[in-house]
Amino acid sequence: MSRLHVTNDYVLELNNVYHAGQMEASTCLEKMVGNSSVGVVLKDVSVEVHGGELMAVLGSKGSGKKTLLDVIARRAQGPTRGQILLNGVPMSMRLFQDSCAYVGRKCHLLEGLTTKQTLYYAAHLTIGSKVSSYVKSTRVKQVMADLALVHVANHGVHFLNQSEYRRLAIGIQLLRDPVVILLDEPTSDLDPLHTYMVVSILSNHAKKYNRIVVLSTEKPRSDIFPFLDRVTYLCLGDVVYTGATRMMLDYFRHLGFPCPELENPLMFYLCLSTVDRRSQERFLESSNQIAALVDKFRLDGRPFRKCAVSYADHVMETEHRLPLTAYGRPTTTQVLTNLMSREWAVLWNCGSPIGRSHFFLRLLLLPVFFFLLWIFYYDLPLNQQSYASRNGLLYSCLAGTMFLSVASTVAVHPALRTRYYQESRDGFYFGPSFILARSLASLPLSVMTVAAASAIIYFGMPISTNPFQYLLFGSTLWAVHYFMEQQTMALLMLVKSSFNAALTSLFLGIVYLNVGSAMVRAIPGLPDYLYYLTYVTQSRYAAAVLNEQHFRNFSSLPSVLNATLSIPCPSGTTFSNYGCRYSNGTHYLMERYHLTHPPYDDDLRFWLNFGLNFLFTGAMFFANIILHIVPLPAFVKSKFRG
Known part of the structure; x- marks a missing residue:
């Protein structure tokens, strides 16, 4: 069984990943006999993200954002080709479950428990038996503090608002301190203030503990731009751009697509990476333009993908500690x-x-x-x-x-x-x-x-x-x-x-x-x-x-x-x-x-x-x-x- 080598620097790499999966809804009979229509969902995806970084996967509906997260987590149904490596170790389902975490868009918690009880039982279900009860209790308090949940510690789960509920779902996964955490649309249906709060908390977690955070979002706001160290734009499974967020502006400006002043760059380039279906002419024009951008990035995008962000401004604050996942599972x-x-x-x-x-x-x-x-x-x-x-x-x-x-x-x-x-x-x-x-x-x-x-x-x-x-x-x-x-x-x-x-x-x-x-x-x-x-x-x-x-x-x-x-x-x-x-x-x-x-x-x-x-x-x-x-x-x- 492959095991992750514990280090102070973590790297998640995807090299030339292809994935074929279900393209449209199937009938119950088709699902039972395995006769659902399939097609290529991800095409030659190569992505890299380092410890201490928060990367956002951006794209319109159907672009392959969730499939990309599922492929990394080894949850996707269908054949996958290419390499997915964590510190050079091939990602398997067992490795992901032992060292990483996934927060789905929908999470159903037990409503009869309080916030503190939910985290307490989650800690004892996920953190290894070698860790003492005192350390687990301390970890619960730390996660509540990091996620701004202390004020609702004794509130029932059913009394939490949408933002608190979402942060609690994230906290359950953060308890065991995973090296990589994937989040599918963690800010969906949240108002601007709570969207900013969730993204800032995740960014702080990545930098403070030197962890990798990858989230998907369909409608990024401009105020979260400073928290995104890397972005990956997908369009129908193709990579339009992946790399450092700060270099994205120069890259597209060099291609002749400068972001207008006072415009949200995340949304501007998301629209640039989305097929326009309002008319046949616009559909063909936007499709050809996106195809050209995809081909251009395949030829010239490697330096942007490999480029790491300098963290000299926070290196002293980073806690290079052994993740709790290294202590195994409870008996x-x-x-x-x-x-x-x-x-x-x-x-x-x-x-x-x-x-x-x-x-x-x-x-x-x-x-x-x-x-x-x-x-x-x-x-x-x-x-x-x-x-x-x-x-x-x-x-x-x-x-x-x-x-x-x-x-x-x-x-x-x-x-x-x-x-x-x-x-x-x-x-x-x-x-x-x-x-x-x-x-x-x-x-x-x-x-x-x-x-x-x-x-x-x-x-x-x-x-x-x-x-x-x-x-x-x-x-x-x-x-x-x-x-x-x-x-x-x-x-x-x-x-x-x-x-x-x-x-x-x-x-x-x-x-x-x-x-x-x-x-x-x-x-x-x-x-x-x-x-x-x-x-x-x-x-x-x-x-x-x-x-x-x-x-x-x-x-x-x-x-x-x-x-x-x-x-x-x-x-x-x-x-x-x-x-x-x-x-x-x-x-x-x-x-x-x-x-x-x-x-x-x-x-x-x-x-x-x-x-x-x-x-x-x-x-x-x-x-x-x-x-x-x-x-x-x-x-x-x-x-x-x-």
Whole structure:
């Protein structure tokens, strides 16, 4: 593996780089089969930038600015030719992730955290284990000071204005002190004052720490001109000019294109490098002029590209320190711990509306629903109707656990998922670590909410006071709750819309209940193909456990409606007119399940069903791990990264 030689002088070089990529939007089918139309996006690009310099990549929309940054970061899809070197070492994805950083135009941060918390967890996720916690905390304070974020340190991310949010996104990458930082349109949609502020901060960072900063922009303002040490003008993938900003004026003046007085030179030469499409004549004229400029720079531009800016005016201020990226990455255990802590920090941040909503959804929603069930089912008479009522109660508990698990997951997981896609692309951690940390963080929360909800039903109604039965009841519902959570997370991995993912997961849950639970339709009445289909639904086993626990005496566990307890049919009542349908709990279960009726086996094997219920939960968890290991198509992942 190539490693960067740590030095006081850093040089990023691109030599004769060509890149072919997608030229126009493709249909979903074309993306899946890899039949998208491609063309040359970058043509013979040669660029050089040194430590302590800020370089701006300028060009109109479609000129190749973002593609150039993606090629340097080894993120671009499609074939690339040419050399990309950092201190003479070929740039690989691993080298870029270890020593460099990329700030995209869109960055989605976790809204339940404060500015300081966001940087704190980012520091512990990105800075190596050899660096002490004190140094990491000091680094967080330093970055907040450098980016003028100290005054909003304790403000929630969702309360930040656009400029503060953008600077915080930059700060996450600056924490580990990368040698090279690439920024795609960092000043887009910012007002002039904040544009000036962001560019000046980046320029100061480059000079103070001797780092390389490369940013792209489409509409450069004149007031940022003094901060740009180098500029690169692109037009449809061709380099019109790249080199020192101060020499740019002399170069174009020599070619017969002097910048008018009081004109913004950055915009003037950007217009010169843009094809004029207002008419066919102007299109041909501007295209020919740009082609001539490109050919001229290829012949005579090498001295400008190689020319380095003198930094004698700030050399004494430069800190030639060892970058924190040289200390490696945190261990897997540290990554898992910090991902879990970050998720819990959002939950327990009761001062934030996001934190309060997460707290209610993940801990209180299910108990509230079960409390409503308790109110509705509290006074159950002991008669023939008790069987149907108790079946309805168990069905409501099972369905409510499934559906509310889906609801809480789609409300919480999408933000974590989007952050994962962005952080995994930066190499902070990868799929298995994310889903493992996510599952471990959710485990105690799901146990608490299901335990509280089950206690309301079990101890608040005349069912049983046996703690062991309560444990069986609660653990059965917990396995269902966790299964649906894992299933929904798997769907959200592929489907960006929370609403669509929720509908899909709920639809599957309804199928599980209607086909396999025997609470809506008796299993003996199912056609053979549906009967055997029930074997692959978790609800078959969970419902069988609940039904057997509450309607039949098994082992030595007591039950209210069991084989030894008969329900009388009093005369002179509507029940006597209807007839005594069930003499006891076992009689009721015989209508719902196969009980030693060949060719079918006994459907009610309590401990087997209990174990299979948990097996489904474990299988879904491991399937989720595998889904996060298998590479996904780029067009799927790009939906979540912005």
